[in-house]
Amino acid sequence: MTVPRSTLRLQFHRGFTFDDAARHVEYFAALGISHLYASPITTAEPGSMHGYDTVDYTQVSAEYGGEVGLRRLVDKLRAHDMGLIADIVPNHMGVGGSSNTWWLDILEWGRHSAYARHFDVDWHSPDPALRGKVLLPTLGASYGDELMAGRIGLHFAADSGRFYIGYGPHVFPVCPVDYAAILQGADRADLSALANRFQGLTTQPADQPRAAEARDALREFVAREGASAIEFVLETYAPEDPVTRDRLHRLIERQHFRLAWWRTASDEVNWRRFFDISSLAAVRVERPEVFEAVHALIFRLYREGLVDGLRIDHIDGLAEPREYCQRLRQRLSELRDTAPYVVVEKILGRGEPLRDDWPVDGTTGYDFMSDVGALLHDPAGAEPLANTWSELTGRSARFADEAHAARRKILAENFSAELDRAARALHRIARDSLSTRDFTYPALRRVLTELVVHFPVYRMYPLGGLRSAADNVYFERALAGARASLPRSDDATLERVNAWLGGSAEEAPPARPGAQSQQQAQGGGAQPHAGSSRRSAQTLFSQLTAPLAAKAIEDTACYRYGRLLSRNEVGSDPGEFALSVEQFHAGNLERAQRFPHAMLATATHDHKRGEDVRARLAVLSEIADEWGATLRAWSTLNAPQRRALDGTPISSVSQDKSDAWAPGPAAEDMLYQTLVGCWPPDLSADDEAGVKELAERVAQWQLKELREAKLQTSWLAPDEAYEAGCHEFLFGILAPQRRDAFLKELSAFVGRIGRAGALNSLQQTVLRLASPGIPDLYQGTELWDFSLVDPDNRRPVDFAKREAWLPQPQTPPSEFLADWRDGRVKLAVIQRVLALRAHLPELLSQGTYLPLTVRGAHASNVIAFARRHGNAWAVVIASRLAAGLLGDEGDLPLVEPAQWADTAIEMPPDLSARALFDWLSPAAPKVDDHGLLYLRDALAAMPVAVLVEDGVPRS
Structure with a gap:
C-alpha cells in the first residue's frame, strides 16, 4: 500500500x-x-x-x-x-442547475427513466399529487404567484430539440409524450407533420429511442426554418394570457415533476437530500x-x-x-x-x-482535531466560563440543553418529510402483521421522533438487520430518553420499534392475509418480506439521525452556545471542555493500534474557526475570571452602539437578560470571542484599512452565525432589519473614532494573550506532526491561520509568499521565534518535523508510542511522549496551559527556563546514555544520572522540542 x-x-x-x-x-x-x-x-x-x-x-x-x-x-x-x-x-449530486443529465432524465421520463433508481426517490408518495413525480422545491414564491407573474414558461432548446419548462436559470424537461399536443396546438401543417412523429409515444424504455429520433427531426426542422418557426408553438402556452396560462399549467401538471415553493421542501420533499439542501440529491x-x-x-x-x-x-x-x-x-x-x-x-x-x-x-482526522484542541483547554475554566455565559445571556450553561432543543427544532422544521418517510416504513411493517396492525401511524411517528431526537451519535450500523453491541451503547441511550419523554401508553409501541430497528432477531409474527399483495399495490414491492422491510426502516432511520446530528449540532447548537467558541468545532462536542494528558495519550495509543494511518487534522475546508483562532481562544480557559470581567466591561463600553430589533439606533438599553436588542447578549458575547480569536497579530488599532478589512470578514461570519443559530433570524426566514442592526453594531464598535476606546482595549487584550495563543498553536502543530497517523495540512495553514468559517477559510492562498519564506533546511525554527508574529516559526516547525518524517520514515509512521511521565512543580504544564522504531528514538515535548508561566513580562511565546524549576521528564532507560539534540533548535539537553530530563534545558529555546540522537543529519 x-x-x-x-x-x-x-x-x-x-x-x-x-x-x-x-x-x-x-x-x-x-x-x-x-x-x-x-x-x-x-x-x-x-x-x-x-x-x-x-x-x-x-x-x-x-x-x-x-x-x-x-x-x-x-x-x-x-x-x-x-x-x-x-x-x-x-x-449525492448537484441538482440545482441544468447540468445534471441523470437528474434531467428522470424529470423527463419519471419512473421509466434509465436513472430512476439512481436517486433515492419515493415514487409512491401517499400524497396523490406526488405519485410518480419528483417534488422540485425551487420556486421563490408560491407556484400560483410565480405562474401568474409570468416567471414560469415553456421554452425550446434549439441545440437539443427539447421543450422545457424554464424558471430563471432552472430547466425542467417536458416529457416527449406531450410533444405531439404541443406541436399540434400551433395549427400549422409543417408542425403537425412533426407532431405525428411523437404520436403514440409512451414513457416505456422501448419508446425512448423513437422519441430521440423524433427530437432530432424537430431540431433539424428548427435549424432549417429558424427559431421563429417554433415561436408559434410557445405563444400558445404564454403565461401572460389567462387562456394560454391555463394550458401551460395543465401541461406542467402532466409532467413527472411538481414545481413548488422552496419552503415546501422540509414538509413534502419525496427524495433524499444531502442534509436539508434541496440542490443536492442523494444517490443510491x-x-x-x-x-x-x-x-x-x-x-x-x-x-x-x-x-x-x-x-x-x-x-x-x-x-x-x-x-x-x-x-x-x-x-x-x-x-x-x-x-x-x-x-x-x-x-x-x-x-x-x-x-x-x-x-x-x-x-x-476530525477526531484528532477534537482531541488536540481539547488538550489546549484548562479544565478549571469550564465552570466559571459556563456560569459567565449563562449569567450574561440567560441561556443554559449546558451544551446538552442547547443540543436537545436544536435536535427537536431541526427535526420538526427541516426534516419533517424525512421523518414521515421513516415512520411510513415502520407503519408498513406494522400493517403486515395481525399482531401489530393496530400500531397507528401517529403513534409510530411520535415514538420515532423521540428516538431520533435522543440518538446521541450520527447513526447505527446494523449487520444482517441486527444492531451490534457497539450500536446498542448508543441506542440504549436513545431508548432511555424516549421512555422519559413519551407517555407510558407508548411503551409497547416503543418496544416494538426497538425490535424493528435491529433490537431483536425474533421471527416476524404471521402476516395477515393479503398483506404482501396490498404492500406491493401501495408501492412496497421492493420489500417483499419482513427482513428487508426492517432493513429498509433501519436505513431510513440511519439516514435521518446522521443529517439531523449534523444540522442540529454543528449548524445550530454550535451557533447558539458560546461558553468558549474554541470547542464549537466540527467533530467536537462543546459539552466536552478539556482533555487530560492521559486521555490524549490514550487516544493516540488506540489510534496507533487500530488505525495507524488515519489522517491527523487541525484545519479543514469545513472548520468553523482556523486552528490558530481556536488555539488563542483556548487561552481564555486559563484566565476565565479575567475574561468574564472583560466581557462585562466591553458590553458596557459598547452599549451605545446597540440597535433596536428593527435596526434603528438606541442610546441605552436596560442591562437585563433580554435579547430585545441587536445583536443581543449571546450574539454580542460570541462576537467578542470571534474578534479576540481572529485579530491578526500584527494589526494595530489605528490601522483603519486593516481594521475595516477585518470587520468585513467578521461581518460574513456574523451573518452566518445569526442565521445558523435560528433564533432571531434564519436562512428560511431572514430578519433583515435585525441583521442590519447587528452589522451596524459590529462596524460601530470597530469604527475609527473608537480607536482609543474599544479598539485599543481589544488590541491590548489580544496582545496580552497572543504569546500564549502562539504557544498553543506550536503545541498542536508539533503534536499533529509527531503523533501516530498521517499529518494533514490544510492549504495555507503553514503560516498563522486566523480564518473563520467558509467562505473565509477558502480565501486565495499566497503560496508564493510561503515559498519565499521557507527556511533553508539547516536553519532551526528557533531562529524565527523572535519574530513569531509573522508565522515563519510555525512554517519552520512544519518543515523540520516533516523532514524528520522523511529522514526516518518508520520512526514516526510505525514507531511505538510511549507516554512519558513528567514530575515536578509544573508537571501539569507539559506533555511528553517518545516514538521508537528499532534502535531509533524521538522524544516529543510541548509546553501546555502556559499562560500563567509566561507572565506579563517578555515578548516571546516561551516560558523562561528558570520558571520550570524542578519540572523534569522521566526518560526511557535506553536513552539515559545517549546524546540527544533538538530537531527544532540548537539545544542538546542532557539526561541526568537519575534518568531525568529537565524542562529548563529541553525547552530553553523553543516551547516545543523533538529530540533525536546526535549524529542525525540536519538537512
Whole structure:
C-alpha cells in the first residue's frame, strides 16, 4: 500500500486550477509533503467553489483544467516523488442547475427513466399529487404567484430539440409524450407533420429511442426554418394570457415533476437530500449499477496510476457504509497490485470507535482535531466560563440543553418529510402483521421522533438487520430518553420499534392475509418480506439521525452556545471542555493500534474557526475570571452602539437578560470571542484599512452565525432589519473614532494573550506532526491561520509568499521565534518535523508510542511522549496551559527556563546514555544520572522540542 507520509489539502475551483497547483509543487515538496489531497475533481455545478455538487461523475472538471490538466499536475508530482489523494462524493449530486443529465432524465421520463433508481426517490408518495413525480422545491414564491407573474414558461432548446419548462436559470424537461399536443396546438401543417412523429409515444424504455429520433427531426426542422418557426408553438402556452396560462399549467401538471415553493421542501420533499439542501440529491450507491457509474472515472484514474488513494465524503449518508467500504476496497485491489489507501469522513462521538469491519485506513482526522484542541483547554475554566455565559445571556450553561432543543427544532422544521418517510416504513411493517396492525401511524411517528431526537451519535450500523453491541451503547441511550419523554401508553409501541430497528432477531409474527399483495399495490414491492422491510426502516432511520446530528449540532447548537467558541468545532462536542494528558495519550495509543494511518487534522475546508483562532481562544480557559470581567466591561463600553430589533439606533438599553436588542447578549458575547480569536497579530488599532478589512470578514461570519443559530433570524426566514442592526453594531464598535476606546482595549487584550495563543498553536502543530497517523495540512495553514468559517477559510492562498519564506533546511525554527508574529516559526516547525518524517520514515509512521511521565512543580504544564522504531528514538515535548508561566513580562511565546524549576521528564532507560539534540533548535539537553530530563534545558529555546540522537543529519 502507498501510505502517504504527509498530505496537503487543496481546494480546486475555476480560480485555482490543476495548473495553478502544479506551479507550486516544488514548494510542496520542499515543505515535506508526500501527497497532495485534492477536493473533488469530478465535474461540479458551473462555478462551484468546493466541488461537492457533482453533476457528472464521468468527467474531470473542465473548470479545473480537465483530465489533461490533471495529468500535467500528476506528472509534476511524480517528478518530485509525490502522489495524489482524491476526494470523492458517492452520496449525492448537484441538482440545482441544468447540468445534471441523470437528474434531467428522470424529470423527463419519471419512473421509466434509465436513472430512476439512481436517486433515492419515493415514487409512491401517499400524497396523490406526488405519485410518480419528483417534488422540485425551487420556486421563490408560491407556484400560483410565480405562474401568474409570468416567471414560469415553456421554452425550446434549439441545440437539443427539447421543450422545457424554464424558471430563471432552472430547466425542467417536458416529457416527449406531450410533444405531439404541443406541436399540434400551433395549427400549422409543417408542425403537425412533426407532431405525428411523437404520436403514440409512451414513457416505456422501448419508446425512448423513437422519441430521440423524433427530437432530432424537430431540431433539424428548427435549424432549417429558424427559431421563429417554433415561436408559434410557445405563444400558445404564454403565461401572460389567462387562456394560454391555463394550458401551460395543465401541461406542467402532466409532467413527472411538481414545481413548488422552496419552503415546501422540509414538509413534502419525496427524495433524499444531502442534509436539508434541496440542490443536492442523494444517490443510491448501494445499487451495483449506480456504484459502478459513480466510480467509473475514479477507478480508471486509479488503475492508470494518477490517483493513489481516496477520501470518502460523508460516509454516514450511505445506506450501508460497511458494505460500501468492502466493495470499494475489493474493486480498487483488483485494479492495482498495491493495496489502496482509503480514509473516510466520519464524525465520531467520544468513545465511539471507527468500526473494525470497515476496510479503511482511518478517518480524515476530525477526531484528532477534537482531541488536540481539547488538550489546549484548562479544565478549571469550564465552570466559571459556563456560569459567565449563562449569567450574561440567560441561556443554559449546558451544551446538552442547547443540543436537545436544536435536535427537536431541526427535526420538526427541516426534516419533517424525512421523518414521515421513516415512520411510513415502520407503519408498513406494522400493517403486515395481525399482531401489530393496530400500531397507528401517529403513534409510530411520535415514538420515532423521540428516538431520533435522543440518538446521541450520527447513526447505527446494523449487520444482517441486527444492531451490534457497539450500536446498542448508543441506542440504549436513545431508548432511555424516549421512555422519559413519551407517555407510558407508548411503551409497547416503543418496544416494538426497538425490535424493528435491529433490537431483536425474533421471527416476524404471521402476516395477515393479503398483506404482501396490498404492500406491493401501495408501492412496497421492493420489500417483499419482513427482513428487508426492517432493513429498509433501519436505513431510513440511519439516514435521518446522521443529517439531523449534523444540522442540529454543528449548524445550530454550535451557533447558539458560546461558553468558549474554541470547542464549537466540527467533530467536537462543546459539552466536552478539556482533555487530560492521559486521555490524549490514550487516544493516540488506540489510534496507533487500530488505525495507524488515519489522517491527523487541525484545519479543514469545513472548520468553523482556523486552528490558530481556536488555539488563542483556548487561552481564555486559563484566565476565565479575567475574561468574564472583560466581557462585562466591553458590553458596557459598547452599549451605545446597540440597535433596536428593527435596526434603528438606541442610546441605552436596560442591562437585563433580554435579547430585545441587536445583536443581543449571546450574539454580542460570541462576537467578542470571534474578534479576540481572529485579530491578526500584527494589526494595530489605528490601522483603519486593516481594521475595516477585518470587520468585513467578521461581518460574513456574523451573518452566518445569526442565521445558523435560528433564533432571531434564519436562512428560511431572514430578519433583515435585525441583521442590519447587528452589522451596524459590529462596524460601530470597530469604527475609527473608537480607536482609543474599544479598539485599543481589544488590541491590548489580544496582545496580552497572543504569546500564549502562539504557544498553543506550536503545541498542536508539533503534536499533529509527531503523533501516530498521517499529518494533514490544510492549504495555507503553514503560516498563522486566523480564518473563520467558509467562505473565509477558502480565501486565495499566497503560496508564493510561503515559498519565499521557507527556511533553508539547516536553519532551526528557533531562529524565527523572535519574530513569531509573522508565522515563519510555525512554517519552520512544519518543515523540520516533516523532514524528520522523511529522514526516518518508520520512526514516526510505525514507531511505538510511549507516554512519558513528567514530575515536578509544573508537571501539569507539559506533555511528553517518545516514538521508537528499532534502535531509533524521538522524544516529543510541548509546553501546555502556559499562560500563567509566561507572565506579563517578555515578548516571546516561551516560558523562561528558570520558571520550570524542578519540572523534569522521566526518560526511557535506553536513552539515559545517549546524546540527544533538538530537531527544532540548537539545544542538546542532557539526561541526568537519575534518568531525568529537565524542562529548563529541553525547552530553553523553543516551547516545543523533538529530540533525536546526535549524529542525525540536519538537512
